[in-house]
Amino acid sequence: MNMIVDIDPSSFPAWMLFLTSFFLYTLISFLRNYYDRRTNQQCYLVDYSCFKPTSDRKLPTDLCGKIILNNTKLELSDYKFLLKIIVNSGIGEDTYGPRNIIAGEEEAPRLHHGHQEVDEFFQATLDDLFAKTSVLPEEIDVLVVNISMFAPSPSISARIINRYKLREDVKVYNLSGMGCSASLIALDLVKYVFRSHKNIKALVVSSESISLSWYSGNDKSMMLANCLFRSGGCSMLLTNDPVLKTRAKLVLKCLVRVHLGSDDDAYNCCLQMEDHEGLQGFHLGKSLPRAASKAFVQNMKILAPKILPLKEIFRFGLRSLMKLKNKSSPKQSTTSVVDFKSAAEHFCLHPGGAAVINGIGKNMGLNEKDVEPSWMTLHRFGNTSASSLWYVLGYMEAKKRLKKKDRVLMIGFGSGFKCNTCVWEVVRDLEDADVWEENIHNYPPQRLENPFVEKYGWVNEDDAEEQVPIRRAQMIDHPVKS
Numbered sequence: 001m002n003m004i005v006d007i008d009p010s011s012f013p014a015w016m017l018f019l020t021s022f023f024l025y026t027l028i029s030f031l032r033n034y035y036d037r038r039t040n041q042q043c044y045l046v047d048y049s050c051f052k053p054t055s056d057r058k059l060p061t062d063l064c065g066k067i068i069l070n071n072t073k074l075e076l077s078d079y080k081f082l083l084k085i086i087v088n089s090g091i092g093e094d095t096y097g098p099r100n101i102i103a104g105e106e107e108a109p110r111l112h113h114g115h116q117e118v119d120e121f122f123q124a125t126l127d128d129l130f131a132k133t134s135v136l137p138e139e140i141d142v143l144v145v146n147i148s149m150f151a152p153s154p155s156i157s158a159r160i161i162n163r164y165k166l167r168e169d170v171k172v173y174n175l176s177g178m179g180c181s182a183s184l185i186a187l188d189l190v191k192y193v194f195r196s197h198k199n200i201k202a203l204v205v206s207s208e209s210i211s212l213s214w215y216s217g218n219d220k221s222m223m224l225a226n227c228l229f230r231s232g233g234c235s236m237l238l239t240n241d242p243v244l245k246t247r248a249k250l251v252l253k254c255l256v257r258v259h260l261g262s263d264d265d266a267y268n269c270c271l272q273m274e275d276h277e278g279l280q281g282f283h284l285g286k287s288l289p290r291a292a293s294k295a296f297v298q299n300m301k302i303l304a305p306k307i308l309p310l311k312e313i314f315r316f317g318l319r320s321l322m323k324l325k326n327k328s329s330p331k332q333s334t335t336s337v338v339d340f341k342s343a344a345e346h347f348c349l350h351p352g353g354a355a356v357i358n359g360i361g362k363n364m365g366l367n368e369k370d371v372e373p374s375w376m377t378l379h380r381f382g383n384t385s386a387s388s389l390w391y392v393l394g395y396m397e398a399k400k401r402l403k404k405k406d407r408v409l410m411i412g413f414g415s416g417f418k419c420n421t422c423v424w425e426v427v428r429d430l431e432d433a434d435v436w437e438e439n440i441h442n443y444p445p446q447r448l449e450n451p452f453v454e455k456y457g458w459v460n461e462d463d464a465e466e467q468v469p470i471r472r473a474q475m476i477d478h479p480v481k482s
């Protein structure tokens with residue numbers, strides 16, 4: 001995936017206009033920050049709780065192999081494809097799946113499977129969040145739930161209100177279909193509510209349900225989703241109450257959303273759909289990395305001037321000028337790379353897949369340590385959709401990397417196609433290990449490979465065609481649930 005942060009200098013009418021806009025922008029930002037501080041409109045993240053399902057929901061190699069063999073629509077060529085994808089996916093042995101898939105019931109999902117998956121997540125994370133913040137459910141003023149692919153009625157937000165007996169005047173929003181970057185959309189919504197209400201508390205409950213969206217067919221772009229998406233979720237407590245400021249972990253500095261839905265390619269690259277047999281699933285097109293790249297560049301055009309220090313803006317402007325001057329020379333580089341490390345110390349990249357992390361990391365000029373939290377999240381928890389970014393943040397915290405005044409840049413991608421970003425400032429030194437607690441010392445592991453090749457390398461052997469029925473028969477003797 002080629003993601004070049006190439007902000008074409010000809011898109012600025014004139015160099016002077018660019019500088020003037022920058023100074024105006026700085027002045028307006030300063031005045032707005034001052035106004036925000038005076039009017040309690042800062043957005044603080046008090047705490048968050050990521051979900052670690054119980055170990056009986058793990059999806060190790062053997063179980064994944066059984067689930068794959070359980071699908072009688074798949075042929076040898078499909079196995080070969082899956083083997084290649086899974087081996088290179090960056091996903092490890094400890095990710096979690098929904099119970100109905102583990103029980104071998106993926107072809108007949110029921111409403112209660114979706115409820116069970118979501119209930120387990122929100123009960124665990126909200127119980128934990130209320131306990132560790134000592135905030136009571138009746139103190140919650142705003143609730144935003146984002147779960148893309150499971151939108152029952154009454155909504156999941158109503159289910160949360162019912163379980164925790166939230167107040168009658170709670171402002172409630174239930175976002176569905178918003179994809180993997182939806183938790184930043186939820187955050188944006190909270191930020192807007194904070195503008196009109198002082199000293200309030202908001203909950204964002206962010207997850208994805210895959211129990212009803214497992215794909216049982218043989219369309220490769222839809223099989224890919226089964227390989228990448230895993231169960232997870234995160235609940236966050238936010239406030240604009242300055243009294244809670246000292247207890248908060250992070251304060252939001254800015255948030256930028258970009259939507260390329262008007263571009264047909266971008267819109268169509270990431271879709272919930274039915275295949276030629278009418279089987280439902282999630283299509284991840286080969287053009288997705290290209291759409292992500294486009295959305296990322298658009299987002300950076302807005303975000304970069306908001307977060308880059310003056311020195312870096314000058315440096316970038318100068319290099320852009322040089323680029324304009326040297327345009328005629330084919331030997332000159334055509335790219336002006338922005339130094340994002342001058343704007344943030346930590347980078348939460350959406351662990352959407354190996355190509356996503358590689359692509360953004362490389363083109364932002366990030367090093368191995370910068371992208372380690374995203375790789376480790378992909379390895380340990382998989383792509384948990386909208387909640388992924390919070391596992392990445394959790395990794396940084398568990399590694400004790402987040403120090404007071406550090407800045408964290410979050411970059412999320414999602415169907416639509418969207419790229420949403422935000423920058424947080426760390427309020428105090430952070431070191432909660434949360435879901436990473438039991439094995440943070442083992443990360444990064446010495447070897448990241450998964451044992452798929454070792455166990456399923458036979459699909460590439462000469463006699464593979466004959467082996468398929470034998471392996472399937474063995475699977476019938478030892479079905480998925482055993």
Ligand SMILES: CC(C)(COP(=O)(O)OP(=O)(O)OC[C@H]1O[C@@H](n2cnc3c(N)ncnc32)[C@H](O)[C@@H]1OP(=O)(O)O)[C@@H](O)C(=O)NCCC(=O)NCCSC(=O)CC(=O)O
Pocket residue numbers: 084085088089090178179180181220221222224228270284285286287288289351352353354355356383385413414415
């Ligand atoms: C899947 C991969 C790990 C595979 O990596 P590899 O190193 O094996 O390299 P590769 O790209 O050459 O792919 C190997 C083989 O798979 C095929 N292949 C790759 N991508 C495919 C796709 N989307 N549909 C169908 N086939 C695909 C290639 O053509 C190739 O086939 P052949 O061998 O025949 O040539 C990587 O490509 C990847 O990370 N892709 C991006 C995944 C993605 O879309 N993530 C975003 C999730 S959406 C999200 O997070 C947001 C949201 O949902 O809202």
